[in-house]
Amino acid sequence: MIKRAILLVKKDIAIELSQFRAVGTIAIMSILIILIFALAMGQAISAAQAGAVLAISFLFCGIVAVERSFDSETQNGAMDAMRSMGQTDFIFWGKCLFVAGFLLAVEIWICLVFAVMFNFDLFSFWLGILVLLCGFNISFAAVGVVFSAMLAKCRGKGFLLTLLVLPVLISPVIAITSGLKVVLSGGGLGEISNWLKFLAGFDVVFVGLAWISFEKVLE
Amino acid sequence: MGQLKVNNISKRFGAVAALDGVSFEAGPASVVAVLGPNSAGKSTLLNCVASVLRLDGGSIEIGNARVGYLGHSSFLYDALANLTFWARLAGVDGYSQKVRGLLEAAGLDRHGDKKVRALSAGMEKKLSICRAVINDPEVLILDEPFSALDESARCFAFDCIRRVRECGGIVLFTTHQLELAREVATHTLALCGGKVVSYGRVGVKA
Numbered sequence: 001m002i003k004r005a006i007l008l009v010k011k012d013i014a015i016e017l018s019q020f021r022a023v024g025t026i027a028i029m030s031i032l033i034i035l036i037f038a039l040a041m042g043q044a045i046s047a048a049q050a051g052a053v054l055a056i057s058f059l060f061c062g063i064v065a066v067e068r069s070f071d072s073e074t075q076n077g078a079m080d081a082m083r084s085m086g087q088t089d090f091i092f093w094g095k096c097l098f099v100a101g102f103l104l105a106v107e108i109w110i111c112l113v114f115a116v117m118f119n120f121d122l123f124s125f126w127l128g129i130l131v132l133l134c135g136f137n138i139s140f141a142a143v144g145v146v147f148s149a150m151l152a153k154c155r156g157k158g159f160l161l162t163l164l165v166l167p168v169l170i171s172p173v174i175a176i177t178s179g180l181k182v183v184l185s186g187g188g189l190g191e192i193s194n195w196l197k198f199l200a201g202f203d204v205v206f207v208g209l210a211w212i213s214f215e216k217v218l219e
Numbered sequence: 220m221g222q223l224k225v226n227n228i229s230k231r232f233g234a235v236a237a238l239d240g241v242s243f244e245a246g247p248a249s250v251v252a253v254l255g256p257n258s259a260g261k262s263t264l265l266n267c268v269a270s271v272l273r274l275d276g277g278s279i280e281i282g283n284a285r286v287g288y289l290g291h292s293s294f295l296y297d298a299l300a301n302l303t304f305w306a307r308l309a310g311v312d313g314y315s316q317k318v319r320g321l322l323e324a325a326g327l328d329r330h331g332d333k334k335v336r337a338l339s340a341g342m343e344k345k346l347s348i349c350r351a352v353i354n355d356p357e358v359l360i361l362d363e364p365f366s367a368l369d370e371s372a373r374c375f376a377f378d379c380i381r382r383v384r385e386c387g388g389i390v391l392f393t394t395h396q397l398e399l400a401r402e403v404a405t406h407t408l409a410l411c412g413g414k415v416v417s418y419g420r421v422g423v424k425a
Binding site: 003004007008011014015018019072075076077078080081082083084085086219 | 294299
């Protein structure tokens, strides 16, 4: 199963690198979101505001990344061929791995754009940000993959995905926004340990529920 | 490969009964042509046997057989040279050689590295048949495999079916072309309104 999941990740990376569909959209979208905030708020922003701007950017760019995650499977029905192989677990884990990795890449890009536009030194806080992002991305990827699979063949899936995913992700969003506020104020990992435990708890619950429901969702 | 046993299966889509109490058995080296008018339940039956659709009732006994499946769509990724990916995903030993062999048999050896979007429709269809048989399936399921094929591609599809049958496998395919069904199939299964109208042997074999 792991071998198949990794093959799926490599395939998704190859397709994304050959088409640059999601990457192009997200690159432009992230610049626009942060530019709008930079114009509205100026460069002198507090740690709390910086955390909020980053969290909003992660969330909306992440939705675009998640929305595209099953595009290649639905295009010519490749999902059916995979399902005829008997197991669907590898599809779930492969997609989760790819989406979580892709989200992290998107978030690193957003941090770079943010650092440039706000002239904000994020690099001093890289460890805290990275740990928070990893915790957040696991929940985001698991929930996103299930809903994206559910809506893969729907029209207007971007709108529906936003409608379904955002309410489910409210708790992890609260955790990452609050955690980022602490980290960007100079707090260490010890000070965000409660938020990290909170995220870890949601990761376990969301991944478990998503895994259990994935096969039913595909049907 | 043992037998394929379809026992009283049913599948509904809302109020519509796509399959209603369908039962049949196919032994080793059988080629079953599934016939019937549009909306008879042919594709639904194939999707159920391929585990793409969950049954509402009944059961399908297929054992741990390797399944090769080709539906209405090509199941290929536009941006990839697909066969290697599918061979590796299916866990085919010596996949490079297997891919090369299949591409040669399909007459696509000069196009093996091309992405699907660079292929003609006929080539894409041949490639999709290659994908379906890449894992040497014991049960090969083909939905309308002969539509939009030229003579050479049709011969290739025939060869694939014949090879599975000679290895003792079972082939299940749908078609609206009765002549082709008689030419290739050992059995015909006629469906209408989701029910079996007839099931039996045909005289001419592939």
